[in-house]
Amino acid sequence: MNAPQPTPRFRPDDATVTAITAELQKRFGDRVVTNLAVRRQHGHTLTWIENQPPDVVVYPQTTAEVSEMVRLCAAHGMPLIPFGAGTSLEGHVNAPYGGVSVDTSRMKRIIAVHAEDLDCVAEPGVTRKELNEHLRDLGLFFPIDPGADVSLAAMAGTPASCTNAVRYGTMKDNVLALTVVLPNGDVIRTARRAKKSSAGYDLTRLFIGSEGTLGVITEITLKLHGIPEAVSAGVCPFPSIRAACEAVIVTIQSAITVARIEFLDEMQVRASNLYSKLSLPETPTLFLEFHGSDANVREQAERFGEIAVEYGGGPFEWATKAEDRTRLWQARHDAYWSAFTLRPGAKITATDVCVPISRLAECVEETRRDIDASGLVAAIVGHVGDGNFHVSLLVDTDDAGEVARTEAFIGRLVERALAMEGTCTGEHGVGQKKMKYLEAEHGPEALDLMRALKRAVDPHNIMNPGKIVAL
Amino acid sequence: MNAPQPTPRFRPDDATVTAITAELQKRFGDRVVTNLAVRRQHGHTLTWIENQPPDVVVYPQTTAEVSEMVRLCAAHGMPLIPFGAGTSLEGHVNAPYGGVSVDTSRMKRIIAVHAEDLDCVAEPGVTRKELNEHLRDLGLFFPIDPGADVSLAAMAGTPASCTNAVRYGTMKDNVLALTVVLPNGDVIRTARRAKKSSAGYDLTRLFIGSEGTLGVITEITLKLHGIPEAVSAGVCPFPSIRAACEAVIVTIQSAITVARIEFLDEMQVRASNLYSKLSLPETPTLFLEFHGSDANVREQAERFGEIAVEYGGGPFEWATKAEDRTRLWQARHDAYWSAFTLRPGAKITATDVCVPISRLAECVEETRRDIDASGLVAAIVGHVGDGNFHVSLLVDTDDAGEVARTEAFIGRLVERALAMEGTCTGEHGVGQKKMKYLEAEHGPEALDLMRALKRAVDPHNIMNPGKIVAL
Numbered sequence: 001m002n003a004p005q006p007t008p009r010f011r012p013d014d015a016t017v018t019a020i021t022a023e024l025q026k027r028f029g030d031r032v033v034t035n036l037a038v039r040r041q042h043g044h045t046l047t048w049i050e051n052q053p054p055d056v057v058v059y060p061q062t063t064a065e066v067s068e069m070v071r072l073c074a075a076h077g078m079p080l081i082p083f084g085a086g087t088s089l090e091g092h093v094n095a096p097y098g099g100v101s102v103d104t105s106r107m108k109r110i111i112a113v114h115a116e117d118l119d120c121v122a123e124p125g126v127t128r129k130e131l132n133e134h135l136r137d138l139g140l141f142f143p144i145d146p147g148a149d150v151s152l153a154a155m156a157g158t159p160a161s162c163t164n165a166v167r168y169g170t171m172k173d174n175v176l177a178l179t180v181v182l183p184n185g186d187v188i189r190t191a192r193r194a195k196k197s198s199a200g201y202d203l204t205r206l207f208i209g210s211e212g213t214l215g216v217i218t219e220i221t222l223k224l225h226g227i228p229e230a231v232s233a234g235v236c237p238f239p240s241i242r243a244a245c246e247a248v249i250v251t252i253q254s255a256i257t258v259a260r261i262e263f264l265d266e267m268q269v270r271a272s273n274l275y276s277k278l279s280l281p282e283t284p285t286l287f288l289e290f291h292g293s294d295a296n297v298r299e300q301a302e303r304f305g306e307i308a309v310e311y312g313g314g315p316f317e318w319a320t321k322a323e324d325r326t327r328l329w330q331a332r333h334d335a336y337w338s339a340f341t342l343r344p345g346a347k348i349t350a351t352d353v354c355v356p357i358s359r360l361a362e363c364v365e366e367t368r369r370d371i372d373a374s375g376l377v378a379a380i381v382g383h384v385g386d387g388n389f390h391v392s393l394l395v396d397t398d399d400a401g402e403v404a405r406t407e408a409f410i411g412r413l414v415e416r417a418l419a420m421e422g423t424c425t426g427e428h429g430v431g432q433k434k435m436k437y438l439e440a441e442h443g444p445e446a447l448d449l450m451r452a453l454k455r456a457v458d459p460h461n462i463m464n465p466g467k468i469v470a471l
Numbered sequence: 472m473n474a475p476q477p478t479p480r481f482r483p484d485d486a487t488v489t490a491i492t493a494e495l496q497k498r499f500g501d502r503v504v505t506n507l508a509v510r511r512q513h514g515h516t517l518t519w520i521e522n523q524p525p526d527v528v529v530y531p532q533t534t535a536e537v538s539e540m541v542r543l544c545a546a547h548g549m550p551l552i553p554f555g556a557g558t559s560l561e562g563h564v565n566a567p568y569g570g571v572s573v574d575t576s577r578m579k580r581i582i583a584v585h586a587e588d589l590d591c592v593a594e595p596g597v598t599r600k601e602l603n604e605h606l607r608d609l610g611l612f613f614p615i616d617p618g619a620d621v622s623l624a625a626m627a628g629t630p631a632s633c634t635n636a637v638r639y640g641t642m643k644d645n646v647l648a649l650t651v652v653l654p655n656g657d658v659i660r661t662a663r664r665a666k667k668s669s670a671g672y673d674l675t676r677l678f679i680g681s682e683g684t685l686g687v688i689t690e691i692t693l694k695l696h697g698i699p700e701a702v703s704a705g706v707c708p709f710p711s712i713r714a715a716c717e718a719v720i721v722t723i724q725s726a727i728t729v730a731r732i733e734f735l736d737e738m739q740v741r742a743s744n745l746y747s748k749l750s751l752p753e754t755p756t757l758f759l760e761f762h763g764s765d766a767n768v769r770e771q772a773e774r775f776g777e778i779a780v781e782y783g784g785g786p787f788e789w790a791t792k793a794e795d796r797t798r799l800w801q802a803r804h805d806a807y808w809s810a811f812t813l814r815p816g817a818k819i820t821a822t823d824v825c826v827p828i829s830r831l832a833e834c835v836e837e838t839r840r841d842i843d844a845s846g847l848v849a850a851i852v853g854h855v856g857d858g859n860f861h862v863s864l865l866v867d868t869d870d871a872g873e874v875a876r877t878e879a880f881i882g883r884l885v886e887r888a889l890a891m892e893g894t895c896t897g898e899h900g901v902g903q904k905k906m907k908y909l910e911a912e913h914g915p916e917a918l919d920l921m922r923a924l925k926r927a928v929d930p931h932n933i934m935n936p937g938k939i940v941a942l
Contacts, residue, residue: 114827114829115724116724116827116828117827117829117858118723118724165667169644170667172676173640173644182916182920186916186919188913188914188917189914192889192894192912194825194826194827194858194859194892194893194894195827195828195857195858195859196636196641196825196857196858196859196894196898197896197897198896198897198899198900198901199894199901199908199909199913200901200909200912200913200918200939200940201921201924201925201939202643202677202679202680203913203921205673205676205677206672206673206676206677208673209669209671209672210672228726229726253586253587254697255697255699255700292726295767295770296767299766299767354665354666354668355665356585356587356664356665356666357587357589358585358587358588386667387666387667388667418663421663421665423662423663423667425668425669426665426667426668427667427669428669429669430669430670430671434670437670438670438671441663441670442660442674443660445657445658445659446661446674447671449653449659449674450671450672450674453677453924453928454672455927456924456926456927457920457924468671469671
């Protein structure tokens with residue numbers, strides 16, 4: 001790529017910050033906040049990364065307001081950091097060069113639900129739970145469910161996926177269109193509401209997963225699904241990591257359309273037992289869910305049961321009652337929080353990788369051995385139907401040696417995934433922490449291409465600078 | 472976007488063409504062809520667009536060879552036009568500025584099939600039929616099926632979708648990764664083989680649907696599916712376009728997982744009866760296919776049958792025998808060719824639009840009325856589960872008045888689709904013929920962004936110039 005070098009990124013001087021803050025206050029009044037607690041909260045990530053607060057936080061309410069603040073900042077080279085619900089795990093919302101945190105949490109309108117078309121249009125501050133509550137009476141739901149009650153904007157930015165992805169895909173598959181404020185303040189809509197299009201470059205996908213580095217998402221058009229006639233869930237213990245993973249591979253190959261198939265290693269089961277008051281045997285375990293008609297769900301579950309037995313698993317226990325199902329999935333969603341029970345007082349750092357499913361057993365087993373050999377405390381959970389798993393590490397951050405061992409472990413985990421044709425992150429995103437692995441994953445030429453894209457869209461490097469390609 | 476202006480595109484002078492041709496011949500011998508018949512065949516599209524042949528056709532066999540020829544051309548500003556199987560419908564492979572047609576039809580290796588991971592890696596010249604023949608013994612298949620036996624490269628370039636998309640998605644959903652030769656000759660791989668990744672910008676999707684304007688695709692990693700245990704297909708006549716479309720909407724909403732749900736209007740049924748020796752009642756008709764377990768397929772088909780009756784459709788007739796099924800879908804795939812029977816001697820121009828499914832009945836009805844009122848001869852077929860339909864117009868191209876009326880009709884069709892939040896093309900792509908509609912569809916700012924992307928990836932505008940954003 002022969003594009004010009006990017007504008008070097010620097011922190012705007014105090015006078016500029018003061019002037020822009022005053023401008024913003026004149027225009028947006030008390031929706032402009034400068035107190036340190038709020039600013040620190042906007043540099044917050046669910047991890048151990050050092051907090052780098054923005055200079056100012058603004059709460060826009062409309063696309064036009066976002067455009068206005070972007071134009072103001074662009075004119076003075078002031079960084080902008082789009083902010084959703086603060087559930088980032090890799091330092092996406094830190095402000096290493098200061099700037100304005102654009103908190104879209106007050107953009108909460110569900111603009112339209114098109115039941116016949118199975119889609120809806122919502123503002124970025126709507127959370128997935130709010131959306132699903134709104135949809136329930138219409139018999140519809142939005143399947144992407146990253147555990148935490150994150151905002152749709154953050155889900156599109158990362159791109160999120162999580163437990164239902166094995167059946168319904170990730171945000172990459174479920175966003176039809178976006179309204180985006182570009183770094184020059186222009187407002188675009190990336191696509192129409194038609195389910196398919198081949199009318200030019202795929203702008204929707206350009207922004208999904210761009211982590212706020214290319215623009216601010218201000219409206220999202222999502223695909224919806226009919227609430228399935230029947231939902232059933234169950235738990236199945238296995239004698240080993242490998243047995244559980246092999247059962248997953250055969251299940252996927254058999255075209256059994258599991259809606260969720262989640263792996264918990266022994267440590268995670270222990271944590272979930274403690275935190276969520278379950279009483280599961282402490283052994284590698286799968287949580288499953290099936291969606292469909294009554295007959296179909298039964299048939300699929302029976303076929304899975306047979307596969308589990310073949311790999312030494314079982315008994316496969318059904319949670320037939322809705323409240324048991326809820327309890328089960330709540331426990332899965334609380335995996336992040338439950339990990340703290342393994343080492344009270346420690347800080348957590350959660351990381352994820354994704355490998356082709358044929359390499360999953362090997363990758364998880366090696367990772368477990370690596371954790372144990374490194375003397376670290378960690379639980380493994382995974383969206384194993386996609387080959388994606390997470391390691392939640394409990395770390396005493398006051399112990400520099402342990403921090404160093406943890407960093408080294410994460411490096412080896414990524415290296416292991418890459419050696420298996422996998423990726424350094426399946427769904428957490430790059431943020432600040434995974435930038436250093438991108439060249440090994442993509443090669444220098446592809447990384448140059450990413451830089452060229454960033455420069456083309458954001459030539460003055462004002463959108464969430466210091467992330468992904470780190471211009 | 473403030474990116475610099477593109478290099479103005481011009482046809483290279485004769486001396487340059489001669490020198491580059493000589494260089495290519497020295498390197499690639501008789502795989503460099505300059506005779507007019509072959510060159511014209513490489514400017515060929517299945518449409519009435521004027522043929523604009525390239526200066527020279529080259530048949531590379533490896534990624535490294537493609538890289539070498541791209542570097543050579545780049546050094547002299549010589550255009551390159553990636554060529555697959557020549558099935559373009561909108562003038563994608565025309566060479567308005569001359570240049571080198573890069574014909575990847577001899578890159579035919581299926582490099583790897585990973586049955587456990589349900590993916591494979593293939594070269595771009597492999598056609599979908601060749602791929603499926605290779606996969607059959609493994610119990611796997613690749614579902615995207617655009618009727619014609621097109622190359623995988625062309626399918627990724629467009630992006631193709633067609634009959635199975637309602638269940639399996641389009642190429643956008645089924646390509647895991649690409650190897651691409653960039654306009655500077657660099658070779659990149661857009662992603663790893665993991666099923667999910669959030670490691671940076673989505674380079675895969677950047678190239679899918681880019682119609683050869685950003686690089687040459689030289690390897691494709693595709694998602695595969697297990698061949699379903701049971702497949703059943705059937706035909707269902709309806710009293711009106713609206714009744715058929717309403718039945719489709721309810722079917723999709725009911726989460727009946729049809730694998731194919733295809734609409735043929737009265738004229739298309741007549742054409743298919745004539746061409747494919749069927750004896751269907753000449754009325755709006757749906758062709759359907761269900762994939763699943765025996766029990767599941769039966770259950771879905773029964774549920775569809777009930778819906779059809781509600782909308783006055785039926786009888787819903789099953790093609791239980793494999794040969795009847797094949798005959799049915801062959802007839803559907805031959806729709807393009809069958810249309811000629813409606814007006815022997817005429818030329819065909821096929822166009823497509825896609826609208827939200829709630830607007831489908833209205834859009835197809837208005838379009839049918841418009842065809843009739845314009846005194847044109849045309850058949851309508853559609854992948855109606857996605858709101859996507861095609862009009863095959865039979866035109867006497869010697870009649871300037873009729874040509875003008877046809878062009879005007881296409882303009883109204885696009886306008887109608889856009890007014891219904893649809894797109895000017897669901898799957899045929901932009902090529903030369905739909906460029907003029909992109910601004911109305913996307914707005915000037917989004918189109919500027921597309922131009923900025925093109926400039927960033929191809930600053931000297933050598934890749935398939937004069938297409939999509941027309942730099």
